[in-house]
Amino acid sequence: MKRAFLVVGNRAWTKPFSLNDIPGAGRMDVLCRCVSQSLFISHGIRRNVNVFLLLLGEPDPPKVVRIDGGSVKRMSPDERNVAGHLRKALGVECGEEWVKVHSGVYVARKSPAELLRELSGDYSVYYLREDGEDIREVVPSLKNPLFVLGDHTGLHEDIERIVMEMSAKTVKVSPLSLMAEQCITIVHYELDRLHF
Structure with a gap:
């Protein structure tokens, strides 16, 4: 079963940025x-x-940066290394079609609705939010899930409306408001414990 995550960076820069001030981008x-x-x-x-x-x-x-776990190379988990890959992707000219930056990293220009329409052909879309259905109730029925979540500010109202329209369900991993990366870790844990 394949999995995917769509993270919305509400203020994330769409041009190359300094690796000495990653939060400032x-x-x-x-x-x-x-x-x-x-x-x-x-x-x-x-x-x-x-x-x-x-x-x-x-x-x-x-802009959208896509990273394919099956083919990405020379990426390590530290923040600066990942940021270097994103910075390089943002320096590439792109249009609506995916442009390959290097192995496993692509960039394109797509609106939220365009992106979700495209991804919903390959994935079942689930919106991660605190008031959703408990993920443990949903996990057994998941098929190729794509989890949508916001950055530290969540999803803005206009984007949330699009996500809600295109989602199979709204799912929660905790009743508390967690950091985005914590939500991703918990989703993996719940899927791993069932499928491994």
Whole structure:
């Protein structure tokens, strides 16, 4: 079963940024940690996982960076390394079609609705939110899930409306408001305990 995560970076920059100030690039540090928690395990990488980062910050939104766990190379879990890959992707000219940056990393220009329409052909979409259905009740029925979550500010109302329309269900991993990367770790735990 393949899995994917779509993380919305509400203010994440859409141009190359300094690796000496990753948080200053619209909290790109949050997205880097989400990538690490999505893809990496001890001494390995989850080959069945894809990560999509929807970047909505200045100066040139929207852009999407896609990282394919099955083919990504030379990426390590530390924040600076992940940020380097994202920075390189943002320096590549792109349109609506995916452009390969290097092994396993792609960039494109897609609106939230366009991206979700495309992904819903390959995945069942689930929105992670505190008031959703308990993930343990949902996990047994999941088939190729894509989990949508926001950065440290959640999802803005207009994007949330699109996500709600396209989601199979709203799912929670905790009644508390957790950090995005913590939610991803818990989702993996729940899926792993059932499928392994």
